[in-house]
Amino acid sequence: MDTIGELLRRWRHHRRLSQLDLAIAADVSARHVSLVETGRSNPSAAMVLRLAEQLDVPLRDRNRLLLAAGFAPRYAERPLGDDALTAARNAVERVLRAHEPYPALAFDRRWNIVMTNRAVEPFLAEVDPELLRPPVNLLRLGLDPRGLARLVVNLADVRAVFRSRVRRQLAAAPDPGLAALYGELLEPGPEDAPPDADVMIQMIVRFGGRELRLFSTITTFGTPQDITLDEVAVESYYPADAESAAFFEGPGPGLTGSGPA
Structure with missing residues (x-):
């Protein structure tokens, strides 16, 4: 299973952003982004969602990020008839x-x-x-x-x-x-x-x-x-x-x- 750092790095590369670009957008330090991506820092659920928001990650994949970081999924998936x-x-x-x-x-x-x-x-x-x-x-x-x-x-x-x-x-x-x-x-x-x-x-x-x-x-x-x-x-x-x-x-x-x- 991919780690939270690997998933965030993959999304960052997919969006063609540098660590500095993401850090500025999320109002955190580039060092913190680097520590999260390399697994040397465990982000909070709030930080995972903040980074996901700046990376424009779909809700389905935000749940995957949260799970990889050790948190429960935030977004439900109900059938339209629910x-x-x-x-x-x-x-x-x-x-x-x-x-x-x-x-x-x-x-x-x-x-x-x-x-x-x-x-x-x-x-x-x-x-x-x-x-x-x-x-x-x-x-x-x-x-x-x-x-x-x-x-x-x-x-x-x-x-x-x-x-x-x-x-x-x-x-x-x-x-x-x-x-x-x-x-x-x-x-x-x-x-x-x-x-x-x-x-x-x-x-x-x-x-x-x-x-x-x-x-x-x-x-x-x-x-x-x-x-x-x-x-x-x-x-x-x-x-x-x-x-x-x-x-x-x-x-x-x-x-x-x-x-x-």
């Missing part, structure tokens, strides 16, 4: 419902969908049932020919967007499971090229006899103290032109139900 997360779950549901008639969904750090609004459901109607077995993974759903990939006109662009986002995730916080998913679905090939776009990259979907042009935004919790909330994100899709808006705002795909994926 009673303690009722207010947060209701907030996510309100965001999803308020975005109708446009599609929106919530997913976790490994892109497993945890909740959708009703506007997503028509697009899943012809997806291979194998891809809809929980946990439903958004990357697989979007890139597998048995899923939504066959509907996406500019699949290379969409794959490039996914690739960029997952790379940023891995740069922010290494994760073996996410890295394996990247290797499976997003490893670039010689034919891949950066997407070409003036303002933002649109996703063009051929559905219902039309080509729908969509762009998306991401919403996260601002001050989470639970691992689940720290890792959940809501992706909301918007029509990029009047024709796409009319499809969703008219009879269009219809809204058939709401709730968890």
Whole structure:
């Protein structure tokens, strides 16, 4: 098992900070940072969390730092359906419902969908049932020919967007499971090229006899103290032109139900 010093040094290197940089940010001496990293000083739980805060360590990994230093984990990880997360779950549901008639969904750090609004459901109607077995993974759903990939006109662009986002995730916080998913679905090939776009990259979907042009935004919790909330994100899709808006705002795909994926 890694020591607290080894873990802190690894995170510091990952953030490309010197011991002095970290010390100044955490308002401690560079000597103290050095003593902690080399195991010659045992940090308090408060010091572990102070250094983790300056290193922007995710809550899941802050627990690992605390355990390595001999302290109990500080942050709970509850399922989104837990009673303690009722207010947060209701907030996510309100965001999803308020975005109708446009599609929106919530997913976790490994892109497993945890909740959708009703506007997503028509697009899943012809997806291979194998891809809809929980946990439903958004990357697989979007890139597998048995899923939504066959509907996406500019699949290379969409794959490039996914690739960029997952790379940023891995740069922010290494994760073996996410890295394996990247290797499976997003490893670039010689034919891949950066997407070409003036303002933002649109996703063009051929559905219902039309080509729908969509762009998306991401919403996260601002001050989470639970691992689940720290890792959940809501992706909301918007029509990029009047024709796409009319499809969703008219009879269009219809809204058939709401709730968890």
